[in-house]
Every structure is written in structure tokens, then in C-alpha cells.
Amino acid sequence: MPASVKTGAFYLFIAAIVTFAVFPFYYAIITSFKTGTAIFDISYLPTSFGLENYLSVLKSGGKALTWDDVFHFNISGFPLNFVNSVIISTLVVCLALLIAVTASFALSRVRFRGRGLLMMTILSVSMFPQVAVLPGLFEIIRALGLFNKMPALIFSYTIFTLPFTVWVLTTFMRDLPVEIEEAAIVDGASPWTIITRIFLPLLWPALVTTGLLAFIAAWNEFLYALTFTLDNAHRTVPVAISQLTGASDHEIPWGPIMAASVIVTLPLIVLVLIFQRKIIAGLTAGGVKG
Amino acid sequence: MPQAAAPRNQGLSDLSRERLRSAWIFLFPMCLALLIVAGWPLMRSIWFGFTDTVTDHIGEGDFIGFGNYLSSKTLPSGRTIYFGVLVDSEWWNAVWNTVRFAVLSVVCETALGMCVALALNASFPGRGIVRAAILVPWAIPTIVSAKMWAWMLNDQFGIINDFFLRIGLISHKIAFTATDATSMGAVLAVDIWKTTPFMALLILAGLQQIPNDIYEAAAIDGVHPLKVFWRLTLPLVRPAVMVAVIFRFMDAMRIFDLVYVLTPNSSATKTMSVIARENMFDFDKLGYGSAMSTLLFLILLISIILYLRIGRVDLTNDGGR
Amino acid sequence: MSEIELRNLRKSFGSVDVIKGVDMTIHHGEFMVFVGPSGCGKSTLLRLIAGLEDITSGDMLFDGKVVNKVTPKDRGIAMVFQSYALYPHMTVYENMAFGMQLSGNGKDAIDKRIHEASDMLQITPYLKRLPKQLSGGQRQRVAIGRAIVRDPKVFLFDEPLSNLDAALRVATRLEIARLHERMHETTMIYVTHDQVEAMTLADRICVLRDGLVEQIGTPLELYERPQSLFVAGFIGSPKMNFLDGKYAADYRATTIGVRAEHLEIGAPDKGWPGKVVHTENLGADSYVYADLGTAEPVIVRQNGTTRFDNGKAVGIIPTAALVHRFGPDGRPAAA
Numbered sequence: 001m002p003a004s005v006k007t008g009a010f011y012l013f014i015a016a017i018v019t020f021a022v023f024p025f026y027y028a029i030i031t032s033f034k035t036g037t038a039i040f041d042i043s044y045l046p047t048s049f050g051l052e053n054y055l056s057v058l059k060s061g062g063k064a065l066t067w068d069d070v071f072h073f074n075i076s077g078f079p080l081n082f083v084n085s086v087i088i089s090t091l092v093v094c095l096a097l098l099i100a101v102t103a104s105f106a107l108s109r110v111r112f113r114g115r116g117l118l119m120m121t122i123l124s125v126s127m128f129p130q131v132a133v134l135p136g137l138f139e140i141i142r143a144l145g146l147f148n149k150m151p152a153l154i155f156s157y158t159i160f161t162l163p164f165t166v167w168v169l170t171t172f173m174r175d176l177p178v179e180i181e182e183a184a185i186v187d188g189a190s191p192w193t194i195i196t197r198i199f200l201p202l203l204w205p206a207l208v209t210t211g212l213l214a215f216i217a218a219w220n221e222f223l224y225a226l227t228f229t230l231d232n233a234h235r236t237v238p239v240a241i242s243q244l245t246g247a248s249d250h251e252i253p254w255g256p257i258m259a260a261s262v263i264v265t266l267p268l269i270v271l272v273l274i275f276q277r278k279i280i281a282g283l284t285a286g287g288v289k290g
Numbered sequence: 291m292p293q294a295a296a297p298r299n300q301g302l303s304d305l306s307r308e309r310l311r312s313a314w315i316f317l318f319p320m321c322l323a324l325l326i327v328a329g330w331p332l333m334r335s336i337w338f339g340f341t342d343t344v345t346d347h348i349g350e351g352d353f354i355g356f357g358n359y360l361s362s363k364t365l366p367s368g369r370t371i372y373f374g375v376l377v378d379s380e381w382w383n384a385v386w387n388t389v390r391f392a393v394l395s396v397v398c399e400t401a402l403g404m405c406v407a408l409a410l411n412a413s414f415p416g417r418g419i420v421r422a423a424i425l426v427p428w429a430i431p432t433i434v435s436a437k438m439w440a441w442m443l444n445d446q447f448g449i450i451n452d453f454f455l456r457i458g459l460i461s462h463k464i465a466f467t468a469t470d471a472t473s474m475g476a477v478l479a480v481d482i483w484k485t486t487p488f489m490a491l492l493i494l495a496g497l498q499q500i501p502n503d504i505y506e507a508a509a510i511d512g513v514h515p516l517k518v519f520w521r522l523t524l525p526l527v528r529p530a531v532m533v534a535v536i537f538r539f540m541d542a543m544r545i546f547d548l549v550y551v552l553t554p555n556s557s558a559t560k561t562m563s564v565i566a567r568e569n570m571f572d573f574d575k576l577g578y579g580s581a582m583s584t585l586l587f588l589i590l591l592i593s594i595i596l597y598l599r600i601g602r603v604d605l606t607n608d609g610g611r
Numbered sequence: 612m613s614e615i616e617l618r619n620l621r622k623s624f625g626s627v628d629v630i631k632g633v634d635m636t637i638h639h640g641e642f643m644v645f646v647g648p649s650g651c652g653k654s655t656l657l658r659l660i661a662g663l664e665d666i667t668s669g670d671m672l673f674d675g676k677v678v679n680k681v682t683p684k685d686r687g688i689a690m691v692f693q694s695y696a697l698y699p700h701m702t703v704y705e706n707m708a709f710g711m712q713l714s715g716n717g718k719d720a721i722d723k724r725i726h727e728a729s730d731m732l733q734i735t736p737y738l739k740r741l742p743k744q745l746s747g748g749q750r751q752r753v754a755i756g757r758a759i760v761r762d763p764k765v766f767l768f769d770e771p772l773s774n775l776d777a778a779l780r781v782a783t784r785l786e787i788a789r790l791h792e793r794m795h796e797t798t799m800i801y802v803t804h805d806q807v808e809a810m811t812l813a814d815r816i817c818v819l820r821d822g823l824v825e826q827i828g829t830p831l832e833l834y835e836r837p838q839s840l841f842v843a844g845f846i847g848s849p850k851m852n853f854l855d856g857k858y859a860a861d862y863r864a865t866t867i868g869v870r871a872e873h874l875e876i877g878a879p880d881k882g883w884p885g886k887v888v889h890t891e892n893l894g895a896d897s898y899v900y901a902d903l904g905t906a907e908p909v910i911v912r913q914n915g916t917t918r919f920d921n922g923k924a925v926g927i928i929p930t931a932a933l934v935h936r937f938g939p940d941g942r943p944a945a946a
Binding site: 300301302303304305306308 | 662663665666667668679680681682683
């Protein structure tokens with residue numbers, strides 16, 4: 001087969017991959033700009049640029065959201081869902097990182113009996129089917145009076161953010177040179193000093209990456225958010241989007257749904273693209289090198 | 291001059307002792323958190339499976355042993371009827387759906403991921419853009435993906451129906467997400483779209499660890515590219531692929547979000563997670579649903595043990611210090 | 612006083628015995644070099660002295676006090692690592708200040724000590740730089756400076772020159788020698804696999820093999836009176852020539868050893884007959900390889916440049932007084 005045909009086929013394959021990957025999002029964007037009945041005209045290229053769908057999604061308390069509302073925390077509707085997601089994901093990630101940093105030090109730098117077993121246990125926790133702990137979690141949340149409150153989700157999300165952050169941080173910490181730690185030991189540093197003054201400054205890119213990946217996972221979560229929240233004031237973004245309803249029971253508001261999707265996805269995509277390399281390193285550290 | 295007597299082991303120095311002590315203190319918060327958030331709820335959920343708990347009255351269930359799993363009642367006519375998850379046809383339908391989905395998605399995603407990874411492993415202008423492009427599906431939240439694809443697959447206004455009609459693949463519009471014959475295909479399409487990038491990246495990382503000299507030596511020896519792939523690349527990338535496959539398989543077996551949002555109430559796609567939750571919160575049968583989720587847990591546990599044993603996969607790479 | 616005594620020291624990693632019973636005394640202010648082939652345990656021994664590894668059995672005493680379980684920072688030691696081990700995110704100044712800060716010293720005291728050390732090593736211009744902005748040689752001096760600031764009683768060097776190129780190695784070697792002269796109250800223990808470093812820097816050398824001490828002595832003692840075939844072959848470059856069979860029998864020994872610099876080339880009828888097979892001209896010296904019909908050719912050192920055609924018949928003449936005689940056990944033969 002002549003080289004030019006091979007190269008041509010290769011680039012065709014690449015083009016197909018890129019199109020397949022990006023088209024749905026592109027299509028959601030052009031749909032979100034269409035209003036009224038224009039939505040029901042199928043087109044492959046953008047035809048209009050109306051912002052009505054976005055405005056309808058960004059309504060708070062029945063009217064458009066203003067900065068005044070934001071500063072007075074007078075938010076409801078979809079913007080509130082957005083805020084809920086941000087707060088919950090951030091808090092969960094901070095909590096997980098706090099606990100995980102010291103735990104990863106122990107798992108990666110100190111030899112002790114049962115270490116391998118502990119690692120396997122942590123890994124297996126992240127493999128629990130979420131539905132298998134749902135009854136137990138439901139009971140605890142009910143008992144603590146946290147039902148339909150934010151702490152309920154912060155509590156439940158720990159089940160997957162903590163093992164993940166421990167796993168990835170352990171891999172990163174293992175890669176730090178032994179001799180630097182030994183020099184610190186000779187200098188008289190305690191394990192806590194080693195973590196805070198030597199390792200953390202060297203690890204902060206890894207912390208950012210791990211935090212970002214955990215944030216995305218928490219942001220994405222659906223099952224617990226669906227089960228543990230009742231009213232819109234406490235819903236997170238995924239649940240809100242799945243339940244966007246139109247004027248009547250049979251009318252699905254595709255326009256606003258697409259607009260909401262774009263609002264929610266754009267920041268994530270920007271973050272992911274900026275931190276691409278680090279994210280790929282973090283994912284593969286967790287998945288490949290183990 | 292080596293001594294004849296066995297040397298007595300002195301035990302740990304102050305340094306080792308201090309480090310060990312710190313290690314246990316450092317691990318304590320994590321272990322406590324995991325116990326509270328994962329260990330205890332799992333135990334309770336398994337326990338609920340042995341009771342007849344009703345979701346609204348959660349503290350008042352009675353112990354019924356394996357009743358949820360399998361119980362029998364003999365009618366006055368002498369016929370015995372069986373109840374329980376293990377004879378529930380809806381359950382086995384869900385199991386079949388889940389396994390079908392998991393196997394198909396993992397096979398497709400691995401094969402496709404391998405192709406994409408191989409393509410990305412080559413250096414060509416615009417490689418960075420392609421890599422960024424394939425991260426887009428991965429970055430989009432599952433629910434959003436479901437909605438985006440639901441819109442594309444819409445039977446009346448969906449662009450996919452339009453496209454297939456135009457190129458003559460179908461003769462009339464199909465409600466992909468609502469028809470039993472096609473709904474699993476729809477779910478698979480979205481999952482493959484969303485997850486292949488992840489598989490591709492994991493495999494790519496494995497590919498990049500293969501040293502270049504091997505390929506150069508093969509080129510000098512004039513080995514056919516297909517043979518290079520089969521005898522050199524594949525065996526060397528096998529560890530990475532094996533790890534990626536097991537992670538993906540476990541995720542696929544647990545799937546909930548996509549099925550729930552894209553094809554709600556479809557018996558052709560209802561997975562184990564979906565039906566378990568349905569029993570717990572829609573039908574109020576917490577005990578019965580817990581039995582289902584416990585079975586799911588067991589199936590996953592056995593799968594991973596078998597996989598690790600048979601595939602001889604080392605997940606922790608704990609050879610370090 | 613910083614005298615170190617090791618008594619029947621053993622170290623095992625699991626079931627592998629790395630140090631198998633070492634006895635030695637390192638004197639106050641002495642520059643002791645541990646040398647040996649890879650795997651002999653010299654680094655492990657150094658790390659045991661540092662306290663970075665636990666002792667399996669035996670005793671270690673600093674100034675007469677048992678220190679087996681004492682943490683490194685309480686042993687009064689400082690260590691220079693092979694890869695320098697500088698904290699990458701701290702400046703040179705902060706690297707050197709770290710240890711003193713941890714033990715609660717005041718800013719002025721720290722500053723004074725850092726400047727004393729940096730002046731001694733001529734690294735004062737770099738105090739505000741990060742390690743990655745320094746060359747290999749500069750980093751090594753900073754590593755030494757960090758160790759000096761600790762004001763240790765014992766200085767430990769773990770193959771510090773291995774990562775430097777040849778020219779830098781010689782220059783840094785000189786600096787370490789000067790350091791020893793200035794800090795003559797401090798005991799220094801130095802690990803290397805390079806016997807040239809050992810010979811040039813050491814007050815005494817300890818040759819280790821397979822977890823045990825082969826011989827301890829001054830460089831000259833090891834050179835002139837090796838107590839085993841192994842030490843004889845290890846010390847001195849090029850390696851000592853060994854001959855057995857009838858050559859050794861003439862000297863009433865099982866094996867004889869004679870250094871390249873103690874052999875001369877004469878007419879084929881004088882000394883041991885052989886044929887030239889190879890010549891190496893290094894400018895100042897040259898080395899002639901002669902095949903005597905034994906397993907390996909014999910190496911002879913000559914001053915200046917030499918020209919011998921390959922195949923030329925020659926006679927190899929040893930200086931009788933400088934022939935080392937070894938018995939069947941590999942030890943020096945009885946007189």
C-alpha cells in the first residue's frame with residue numbers, strides 16, 4: 001500500500017476520532033442558541049445566536065439573576081444548584097486531601113506489616129458499588145438528621161474521593177527521592193516536619209491535580225445526590241439537569257437543557273484542557289503504575 | 291571471622307520506632323473515615339438484606355434470614371411457590387443486562403482505545419489538539435452526556451435519525467432510547483463515547499513506557515508492522531491494558547447514572563444498580579433491595595478475585611521501599 | 612573526642628546477611644575510607660554508623676557510649692550523599708539553615724555558621740540561589756557546606772564524587788583533602804569504590820569484601836604489605852600481576868604477585884621469557900602487555916613512551932625484594 005494512502009487513511013481516522021469526540025458538545029452548543037420552534041429544525045451548522053435559553057436557566061426566584069442577588073446570597077433555581085455543587089465538591093475535596101496527605105506518607109514511605117493489605121483494602125473500597133452502601137448511608141444520614149442537607153453529600157462522597165486521593169498521592173509520594181528524606185532525617189526532622197516542610201512544597205502540583213480529578217468526580221456524582229436530596233434548594237447540578245421540566249408534562253425543554261449543559265460543562269472543559277498533562281499523569285499514576 | 295552462634299536480633303532503633311508510631315497516627319484519620327463512611331454502611335446494608343425492612347420505617351425490620359434471597363411457601367394445593375431475588379425474573383434480567391453491557395462496553399472501549407492510543411503514540415502535527423479533543427467527552431458530566439445524546443437520538447428532532455435517514459441507513463425514524471431493541475445500543479454508544487478516551491489514555495501511558503530501541507531493532511530486522519504489534523507491542527503493553535480493563539469492567543458492572551437518565555424504566559437496559567435502587571426507594575422494599583445490592587457486591591468481589599488470580603495482575607506495585 | 616568502635620556488627624535485610632561481623636575502631640579526627648567492590652556492604656556500613664539503618668546485632672560505640680538505637684540527629688553526625696540530596700525548593704542558604712532551625716538556634720547563630728562554612732567552601736555568591744541553578748560541583752560544595760553547618764563530630768561521605776566528571780572529581784577531591792586538614796578534630800568516614808580516591812584521601816583504609824573486613828591499614832601499608840590476594844589485587848592501578856605454577860614455585864609460594872611498576876623489560880634470555888602482545892602509551896607512562904604463556908598477560912610499566920612491536924620476544928625481570936609471596940590460603944607465605 002503506497003505511503004500516501006496509508007497517511008491519508010491515518011488522517012481520516014484521526015479526523016473521525018476528533019469529530020466523534022467533539023460533535024455532541026458542539027451540537028449542544030448550537031442547539032442552546034436556538035429559541036422557540038427553531039429548535040425543531042434540524043441543522044448541522046449554527047443558525048442563530050439567541051441567549052434566551054441561557055437566561056431562562058439562569059433565572060433565580062422567577063426572574064433573571066443579578067449580581068445583587070449573588071452578593072446577598074439570594075439565589076434559587078439553577079444558579080443555586082450550581083452553587084451547591086461548587087460548595088459540596090470543594091469541601092469534599094479539601095477534606096479528602098487533608099486526610100490523604102498524611103495517610104499517603106505512611107503508606108509510601110514507612111515499611112510496616114500489613115501495608116500491602118491496607119492498600120488493597122483502600123482500592124477495594126473505591127470499587128464498592130455505590131448502591132451496595134446506599135441503605136446503610138441512608139440510615140446514618142436519617143439518624144443524624146442530615147437528610148436533604150449538604151453535609152449528607154459531603155459525608156457520602158468521601159467514600160470515593162478519599163480512596164482515590166490516597167491512592168494517587170501515595171503513588172506520587174513514592175516517587176520522591178529517598179535521599180532527600182534521609183538528609184532531612186539527619187538534619188533532625190520529624191515525620192510531620194518532613195511532610196510539611198519538605199514533601200508538600202514538592203508535591204503541590206500533584207495535590208492540585210489530584211484535587212481537580214476528585215473535584216470532577218464529586219461534581220459528577222448522581223446516585224447519592226438523587227437519593228439524599230428532596231427539594232431544588234438542595235439539589236446539585238447533575239440532579240437538577242436530569243429533572244429540568246418544561247411548561248407541561250409532555251414538553252421537554254431541550255433548549256434550556258442544552259443551555260444548562262453548556263454552562264455546567266464549559267468550566268470543566270476549560271479546567272481539563274489547562275491541566276491536561278497533569279490530569280493525564282494523575283489518571284495514569286492511579287491506573288497504570290498502581 | 292563469622293561467628294557460629296546465631297546473632298540475636300536487637301529490635302528497632304528510636305528512629306524506626308518514631309516512624310512507625312507516626313505512620314499509625316497518620317493512618318488513623320483515614321481508617322476511621324473509611325470505617326464510618328464505607329465499612330459500617332456496607333455492613334448495615336448487608337444486614338438489611340437479611341431483614342424485611344421497609345424504607346419508611348427503617349428501624350423496624352425483622353430478621354428473616356435468607357428470606358429475601360430465596361424462600362418458599364407451600365400452598366394448600368400442595369404446590370410450592372418460590373419467592374426471593376434468586377428466582378426473581380426481573381433480577382436476572384437486570385443481571386443479564388448488566389453483564390451484557392459490561393462485556394460489550396469493555397471490549398469495544400478496549401479495542402477502540404487501543405486504536406486511538408496507537409494513533410496518539412505516533413507523532414504527527416496536531417497531536418496535541420487531538421489529545422485535547424478526546425478529553426472533551428471524558429470531562430463532560432455523565433448526566434449532561436446523557437441529555438446531549440438523548441437530544442441527538444431524539445426520534446422526532448434528533449440529528450442522528452436525520453443523518454441515518456439521509457445516508458439511507460434506516461427507512462424511518464427510530465426512537466432509539468425508547469425501543470427495547472435499540473436502547474441498549476444507545477446506552478453503549480454513549481458509554482463508549484464517554485469512556486474510550488480514558489481507556490485510550492491508560493493504554494497510551496503503557497505504550498509510552500515501551501522503549502523505542504525495541505522498535506528500531508525490529509525495523510532494522512525488517513519485521514512486518516502487524517507482527518511488531520502482535521509479538522512486541524501487545525505483550526509489553528499487556529500489564530497496562532489488564533489494569534485498565536479490570537477498572538473499566540468494575541465501573542461498567544456498577545453503572546447507574548447513564549441508564550437511569552437516558553433510558554428510564556426500560557427493561558432492556560435496567561441494570562443491577564438501577565433495579566436495586568428501584569426496590570429500595572420506589573417500591574419501599576429496603577430489605578429486598580439490599581439483598582440485590584449485596585448480590586451485586588458479591589459478584590464484583592468474586593470477579594476481581596478471579597481476575598487477579600487468573601490474570602496474575604499486580605495492582606499495588608508494592609515492591610518499593 | 613569522636614572515636615567510633617564497631618563490635619561484631621551485623622546487618623541483615625530479611626534473610627540476606629549484608630554485614631557479617633565487623634570489628635573496627637575509627638580514631639578521633641581520622642580520615643577513614645571504606646573501599647571495596649560493589650555489594651561488599653560499604654554503603655550499608657556507613658548508613659549503620661549514620662543511624663539510617665537498624666543494627667541487627669553487635670554494638671556500635673561513639674566515645675565509649677553504646678549508640679545502637681540513637682537517632683541520627685542525636686549522634687552528632689552529618690552526611691554528604693552521592694546525589695547531594697539538596698532540598699530543591701529551598702535556596703542554598705535555607706538548605707544550610709534547615710537543620711539548625713529545627714534544633715531551635717537563633718537567627719544570628721545560624722547566620723554566623725552559614726557564612727563561616729560558605730566562606731570556607733567559596734559558595735557565598737550562591738547563597739540566594741536554588742539548587743537547580745547550580746552546577747554539579749557547586750551543588751556538591753553546598754552539600755558539604757550543609758554538613759559543616761551542623762558542626763558534627765563525625766562527617767560521613769557516601770560516594771560523593773561518583774556523579775561528577777573526571778576533572779571535577781580531581782578538583783573536589785583536593786577540596787575534601789583541604790577540608791580534612793582544616794577540620795582535623797572531626798572524624799571523617801568516606802565510602803568509595805575508587806581506590807585512587809581511597810589512596811589519596813585516607814589516613815587509613817578499610818577494605819571490605821562480602822560484608823567482612825579484609826584489611827585495615829594506612830594506604831602505604833595496604834600497598835606495600837597486602838595481607839591477602841584480594842587486597843593485593845584491589846589496591847594499586849593497574850592491578851597487580853599474579854603468577855602461579857613454576858613462577859611461584861621459584862619463590863617458594865603458591866602464588867606470587869608483582870606490581871607493573873616493579874617489573875622491567877630486558878633481553879629475551881634474561882628473566883621470564885615472553886612475547887609483547889599490546890602496548891598502551893599514556894604520554895607520561897606506558898604499559899606493555901607481555902604474554903608469558905600463562906592465563907593472562909603480564910603488565911609492565913615503563914616511563915615515557917615505549918615502542919615495542921607485537922610479537923617481539925622479551926624477558927620480564929621482577930625486582931626480587933618487591934615480589935609478594937602468597938601461600939595456598941591466599942595469605943602471605945611464611946618467610
